[in-house]
Amino acid sequence: MLTSGAPPAMVFTIDRIAMGSRVGGEGSTQVRQCSLTPVGTAVPALGTNVPLIAMKRLSKEQAVACARPELFDLEHTNINKIIGWVPGDEVLLLQLSENGSLSIEAFKKLPVNEKLLQAVACCLQVAEGLAYLRDRGMVHRGVKPANVLRYGDTFKLCDFGTSKKVQDKGCNDLDTFAYAAPELYPEMNHQHDEASAESDSYSLGCLLLELGTNCLVWGTDDVRAIRAAIGEGRSPVALQHLWPSWCPQELSKLAGKLVSFDPSNRGEIKAAIGSLKDTMNVLEALKANSMKLFNAPSPYGPNWLQDIDELRSLALAIARLAGMKPPTNRPDLERHASSIATPHDLDDLQAKLHIHSITCEHRRIIALFTAESPICYMLNGTMSQLKCPDSDRDRIAPVAKRLYKAVQQLGRPFKGTAFRALYADAPHLQEAHTTYETLLVGSSLNSFQFSSFTTNLSSIQHFTGCGRPMILLRCENLIGFDIDDLSYLALTSHPLENEVLVLPPAYFTVKTKPFKVNNIVVVDLEYRVSESQKGCYSLEPNNFFLDRARECGAAANGDEGQTCLDCFAQLQEADSRNVGMFEAPHPFIAAAASGEVNILRELVAAEYTSSDPIDATQRVRAQVWTAAPDGQTPLYAAASNGHSDMIRALRNTWPDVPVIVNNGLSPLHAAAQGGHAAAVIALLEKRPDNVSHERNGETSSYRVEVKRTPRLCANVFLQLLNVLHELSLQPQASASSSRVSEPTIKSLRSGILCAMQDGVTPLCVAASQGHAAVIDALILNDTPFETSEVVLSLIAATIGNHADAITSLTPLVSNSAWSRAPLLAATILNSNRSIIDQLRSLRGSAVLGQ
Structure with missing residues (x-):
């Protein structure tokens, strides 16, 4: 009978054990669930109110390894405690883990925001257990998933000295090979039966690699390939594994260090513990963020930017980002921060x-x-x-x-x-x-x-x-x-x-x-x-328009200032469409916006199916003709989204559908602003009933009365108005101002403000956005253009540096349509030389009568 180093209080006989079902082990090494009672009391049936323990029956070789006295003295949170020994039967009594050993597959099923945190928590606790052993002059020899037991959120090392060694001829266990340090392989011609603390560190690194990346340590389960790699002096490459993007780089670096081929490069276990704790703190913060993202309100109140100084220029605002570090739990942003x-x-x-x-x-x-x-x-x-x-x-x-x-x-x-x-x-x-x-x-x-x-x-x-x-x-x-x-x-x-x-x-x-x-x-x-x-942080209703009005001189005395105030008041009023945009969509408008002609036809068919044909006709007519509270109509919705087929369907089905303006803008304005040339052509096509395009009235798709300037177009002109205002305050402030007199500046500014107050035409809208194809479509339709709108369109294209738009406007420039204003705007704005040359050539063409 084997003499063990167990103290007398931990020695039991087999008759004091009530054995239960098998819970693990292989071959002769079996682990069973059981209960234990002291001498002098009846052995209870398994399942009564007696703590359950694990009974592990060992081979003789394993029993010799586990009979060491120091093993019975181990007492640590992350060490599976030995409870007793049964001499003669070679049975070891241990704490029972109802959760069993560590399962890699179970880790893979964890939620994405929980998986890495659990992996680091496990490795940290294993490292704490190894540090405890190291302080007592001991090594584990067999750190791998099968030898890590889980007790809820606690992980414990088990099987000290009982795991097979890699030199055993009968050992074909993948975990044993994948987790064993190179110095333990016979291929390395080392004293491979002399395991060290550094050998345990290597196994810890392998555990971290597999849990942290969900990949096999060596990327393969071929034992021969692993042994061949070890024989060539290689070890797993941590940085080649796919770590989660939010994983701190220190974690992958730690794994790489722990699996170093040279034991002296693996570092101290206490340093690894410190690194794992730092990573845990980062991941805990990330977990809090991730969990709150599903149910928390925004961390920023709606007015969080209200009192923020946006600084005088965009360049100054952007400069504040220089040298900024990424969030601690977003290492994927490090390369962006460094750039x-x-x-x-x-x-x-x-x-x-x-x-x-x-x-x-x-x-x-x-x-x-x-x-x-x-x-x-x-x-x-x-x-x-x-x-x-x-x-x-x-x-x-x-x-x-x-x-x-x-x-x-x-x-x-x-x-x-x-x-x-x-x-x-x-x-x-x-x-x-x-x-x-x-x-x-x-x-x-x-x-x-x-x-x-x-x-x-x-x-x-x-x-x-x-x-x-x-x-x-x-x-x-x-x-x-x-x-x-x-x-x-x-x-x-x-x-x-x-x-x-x-x-x-x-x-x-x-x-x-x-x-x-x-x-x-x-x-x-x-x-x-x-x-x-x-x-959401939103602009105050009046801020944008009043600020712009002040910038371009609205606060000044005189008619010019009043004109500017009127202009911006109308811009502000027209912006009311944004307030109504959140109302429930009208079904006909929604169909028109989607461009799905079949849906429109189904809506019409449904009206006729459900009611009297005369009533249905009146209802459908009202649906198509009447504007919604936010100013939308089906025709406007189709035009603003560029759906030419829908436009034709609406106009062919209802030839007398009026061109109702949406808060001062016609469907043609919407198509021009969006750059939808095909929609422009569809809107300008002759109607099926041969109704001509009149210069006035709702029957004209082009010459509808407009009451405002589209926001995108207005902002183009505001760029020039701001510069003109600055020049009026400091006439000699720049080289360009020395060539432009104050009366000229005032005249140009007044002309633009008056045009914006009257409202701009689709031609000007298209020019301001650089939509040359739309300009071409308008010209090909033989649309009559006023001289003033051609000049304003050239100015708009000049401000935006839209060379293609200027080229498309060329056929409209004649002696009567020529003005110095576009060239003056280009000079004041220091436009590209090519734009200035292009405008000068237009002037020559006009003089020649082209």
């Missing part, structure tokens, strides 16, 4: 993107954001943090305020169906893509950053042109701003992506059960309008 470490880096970034060529700062900040520049990532990454430090919030606030204002002032209000496509092979989305069925209907999904959607998935090349797994968010009642014409893609003449920007905070609810089509997971969302709007 804008200095103000010089920010200047280089704008030069590289050709952003400096944009004179309007509102357009510049939108272009910078939509270019997916480091500024975009740092702004969104910081705003997404629920526990954002005040110092970081203060640094991003000026840029955030400018972007809010730019989008609300220049963007076109949008309500309808839009999509957001996300790559799901990114580490932090892999789990969501795999376990999409766990996302329950009614769950909340909240966004506290500026979120880009698209109204047309086919316009996104990476969605239609690759087979990568994706998560597709689809929302039918999304509210945001159409910024497609203002995006970086528009600036660089790339194919547009029909981009809609949703302002934060954006609260969503999962509408239906997610489903999967091929490799795309589709999640239907419902936008919570009221909650999102209440939390």
Whole structure:
């Protein structure tokens, strides 16, 4: 009988044990559930109120290893305690773990925001147990998942000295090979039976690698390949594993250090514990953020930017981002932060993107954001943090305020169906893509950053042109701003992506059960309008217009100032359409906005099916003719979205449909502003009843009375008005001003203000946005143009540096239509030399009578 080192109080006989079912072990090494009673009392039946323990029957070799006296003295939270010994039967009595040993597969099923946290928690506790052993001069020899028991949230090391060694001929256990340190392999010709504390550190690194990345330590389960790699002097490469994007780099670096081939490079176990604790603190903060994202209101109140100084210029606001560190739980932003470490880096970034060529700062900040520049990532990454430090919030606030204002002032209000496509092979989305069925209907999904959607998935090349797994968010009642014409893609003449920007905070609810089509997971969302709007920072109703009025001299005495005030009062009044845009969509308007002619026909058919034909005709006529409270009509909705087929369907079905203006703008204005040349052509086509285009009255698609200037167009002219106002205050402030007299400046400013007050024509709207195709369509229709609108259109194209638009306007320039005003505007604004030369050539053409 083997003599053990167990103290007498821990020695039992087999008759004091009530054995139960088998719970683990292999071959002769079996682990059973049992209960134990002291001598002198009856042995109770298993299952009565007696603590359950584990009984492990050992081989003789294992029994010798476990009979060491020091093992019976171990007492630590992360060490599985030995309770007793049964001599003669070679039975070891241990704490029983009802959760069993560590399961890698169970880890893979954890929620994405919980998995890495649990992995680090497990490795930290294993490291604490190893440090305890090291302080007692002991090593474990067999750290691997099977030898880590789980007790709820507590992990304990077990099987000291009982695990097989890699030199055993009968050992083919993958874990034993994958987790064993190189120095324990016979192939290395070392004293491989001399395990060390560094050998345990190596195994800890392997455990961290597998739990942290959900990948096999060596990337393969081929034992021969692993032994061959060890024989070549290699070890697992931690940085080649796919770590979650939010995982701090220190964790992957620690894993790489622990699995170093040279034992002397693995470091002290206490240093590893310190690193794991730091990572735990970071991940705990991330967990708090992630959990709150599902049910918490925005960390930013609706007025958080109200008192923020947006600084005198965009350049100064952006400079505040220089040297900014990414959030501690967003290591994926480190490369973006390093690329804008200095103000010089920010200047280089704008030069590289050709952003400096944009004179309007509102357009510049939108272009910078939509270019997916480091500024975009740092702004969104910081705003997404629920526990954002005040110092970081203060640094991003000026840029955030400018972007809010730019989008609300220049963007076109949008309500309808839009999509957001996300790559799901990114580490932090892999789990969501795999376990999409766990996302329950009614769950909340909240966004506290500026979120880009698209109204047309086919316009996104990476969605239609690759087979990568994706998560597709689809929302039918999304509210945001159409910024497609203002995006970086528009600036660089790339194919547009029909981009809609949703302002934060954006609260969503999962509408239906997610489903999967091929490799795309589709999640239907419902936008919570009221909650999102209440939390959004919005401009005061009068701020934008009154500020602009002061900037361009409205506060000055005289008629000119009054004219400017009137102009901006009308702009402000016309902006009331934005207030009404959140009302429930009219079914006919919604159908027209979608461009689906079949839906329109179904709506009409339903009216005739459900009622008397005469009543149905009157109702349908009213639906098509009458404007909604926000000024929308089906024809306007179709035109603003560029649906030429819908326009023809409306006009062919109801030939006498009037061109009702939407708060002062006709459908043709809407099509011109959106750059929809095909819609312009459809609106100007001769009607089926041969009604001619009259110069006055509602029957004319072009010459309708307009009462305001579209916001996008107004902002173009405001750029010039601001410069003119500055020159009027300091006539000698610049080289250009020395060539422009004060009366000339005053005359040019008055002319623009009067034109804006009267309202601009579709030609001017198209020119202000650089839509040359629309200008061509208007000219080909033989539309009669006034001299004043040609001049104003040339000025608008000049301000925006739209060379193509100027070229398209060339046929309209004659002796009577020529004016020095466009060339003067180009000179004052220091326009590109090519623009100035182009205008000068126009003047020559006019003189020649062309």
